[in-house]
Amino acid sequence: MKRADILVIGGGIAGVSAAARFAPRAQTLLLEREAALGYHASGRSATFYHFGIGDTIVRGLTAASRSFFTDPPDDPDAPPLSQPKSAMFFATTETMDQLRALETEMRRFSDDISAIGPADMLAIVPPLKVGEEGAVEGLLDTGGRKLDADLLLQTNARLLRAAGGEICFNAGVTGIAHDGSGWIVDTAGESYAAPVVVNAAGAWADELAAMAGVRPLGLTALRRTIIGFDPPPGLAITDWPFLKTVADDGFYMLPDAGRLLASPMDVTPSPACDAQPDDYDMALAAWRVEQATTLTVDRIALKWAGLRSFVADKVPTAGFAPDAPGFFWLAGQGGYGLQTSPAMALAAEALLFDLHWPDRLAEQGVRPHHLRPERLFG
Numbered sequence: 001m002k003r004a005d006i007l008v009i010g011g012g013i014a015g016v017s018a019a020a021r022f023a024p025r026a027q028t029l030l031l032e033r034e035a036a037l038g039y040h041a042s043g044r045s046a047t048f049y050h051f052g053i054g055d056t057i058v059r060g061l062t063a064a065s066r067s068f069f070t071d072p073p074d075d076p077d078a079p080p081l082s083q084p085k086s087a088m089f090f091a092t093t094e095t096m097d098q099l100r101a102l103e104t105e106m107r108r109f110s111d112d113i114s115a116i117g118p119a120d121m122l123a124i125v126p127p128l129k130v131g132e133e134g135a136v137e138g139l140l141d142t143g144g145r146k147l148d149a150d151l152l153l154q155t156n157a158r159l160l161r162a163a164g165g166e167i168c169f170n171a172g173v174t175g176i177a178h179d180g181s182g183w184i185v186d187t188a189g190e191s192y193a194a195p196v197v198v199n200a201a202g203a204w205a206d207e208l209a210a211m212a213g214v215r216p217l218g219l220t221a222l223r224r225t226i227i228g229f230d231p232p233p234g235l236a237i238t239d240w241p242f243l244k245t246v247a248d249d250g251f252y253m254l255p256d257a258g259r260l261l262a263s264p265m266d267v268t269p270s271p272a273c274d275a276q277p278d279d280y281d282m283a284l285a286a287w288r289v290e291q292a293t294t295l296t297v298d299r300i301a302l303k304w305a306g307l308r309s310f311v312a313d314k315v316p317t318a319g320f321a322p323d324a325p326g327f328f329w330l331a332g333q334g335g336y337g338l339q340t341s342p343a344m345a346l347a348a349e350a351l352l353f354d355l356h357w358p359d360r361l362a363e364q365g366v367r368p369h370h371l372r373p374e375r376l377f378g
């Protein structure tokens with residue numbers, strides 16, 4: 001039996017970023033079922049940071065995370081965790097009200113937002129259809145960032161190990177029980193004991209809780225698809241922004257390594273699994289791009305899907321379960337788990353060790369009760 005102070009279950013961005021903060025304070029061991037970090041949601045995202053998603057608390061978490069992405073923690077010579085890249089949101093005549101509401105929300109958190117008209121939008125993304133048949137008004141957020149998901153995972157893993165923490169791969173948890181003094185966690189190869197277990201199992205977090213006899217949060221996993229396609233030869237796409245319709249039944253698109261990535265922003269409920277793209281969602285992505293722009297998607301060169309997990313209020317959860325001693329929730333990161341991960345790790349550290357609530361979170365309007373699981377249980 002291996003012993004630790006804290007067992008973190010799940011090697012996605014939630015688990016590894018929190019474990020990196022716990023490790024300087026307590027012996028921390030991270031258990032991941034797969035052979036590498038970020039195999040599931042954390043390795044399948046669009047890796048973007050922007051204020052066009054989530055509610056006020058999510059935007060607060062996003063704002064509080066920014067400095068981690070712009071000024072990496074400990075090594076001035078390390079490659080950057082993110083690159084500046086604007087985000088552009090656009091509305092058709094029917095969705096103008098949504099654009100106005102989004103502008104108000106975004107301006108609360110950023111001074112980098114400006115309203116732009118059809119001529120500016122066309123100059124920024126020349127194939128965008130503008131005018132009566134297309135985009136009539138837009139918002140440009142010049143504070144957006146393209147994140148490097150792999151580097152984020154590896155940087156957190158390095159910080160964890162540097163503080164004496166450990167990561168165990170191929171360590172899928174098959175049983176969790178409290179023996180009166182602490183948690184006993186079984187995997188196929190080894191058993192572990194610790195007074196505190198952190199449930200950062202992504203789409204599997206409720207299943208893991210059920211295994212431990214802990215009341216689930218009511219998580220819903222929603223599949224989201226991304227396709228990649230080649231732009232027409234000679235078209236310069238590198239400086240294009242992350243482009244997103246303000247309406248939910250639209251699409252987003254961004255340049256990446258010489259190709260364009262696009263998502264139909266699908267929200268298909270799914271069991272926790274190794275999500276795979278569905279033909280319909282891939283075709284929908286291509287169709288929505290072709291409807292809104294003059295681009296054609298002749299061949300889908302890349303495709304993947306991943307699961308975004310939400311609780312009822314769509315705000316990520318961190319905090320001890322009210323019904324089980326030492327069982328700590330870190331789940332429901334939704335569609336913003338990368339861009340909120342530094343702030344969520346900070347919140348998890350404060351809640352787990354009962355520390356003074358960080359000013360960085362308070363200044364952005366994020367308080368413990370916004371994140372604690374109790375809010376979901378009425």
Ligand SMILES: Cc1cc2nc3c(=O)[nH]c(=O)nc-3n(C[C@H](O)[C@H](O)[C@H](O)COP(=O)(O)OP(=O)(O)OC[C@H]3O[C@@H](n4cnc5c(N)ncnc54)[C@H](O)[C@@H]3O)c2cc1C
Pocket residue numbers: 009010011012013014015031032033034037038039040041042043044045046047048049171172173174200201202203204208223224225226263305306307308309331332333334335336337338339340
């Ligand atoms: C298509 C798509 C686009 C996205 N775009 C963005 C974006 O632009 N910006 C952004 O911030 N976010 C984005 N997201 C959301 C983001 O990817 C997620 O919020 C985030 O990755 C969730 O991290 P996680 O660590 O909670 O989950 P995961 O990365 O899924 O990690 C959970 C881990 O737990 C492990 N696990 C589960 N059960 C067990 C067990 N029994 N034993 C051991 N290990 C276990 C799993 O193997 C997995 O590695 C996107 C997501 C998708 C799918």
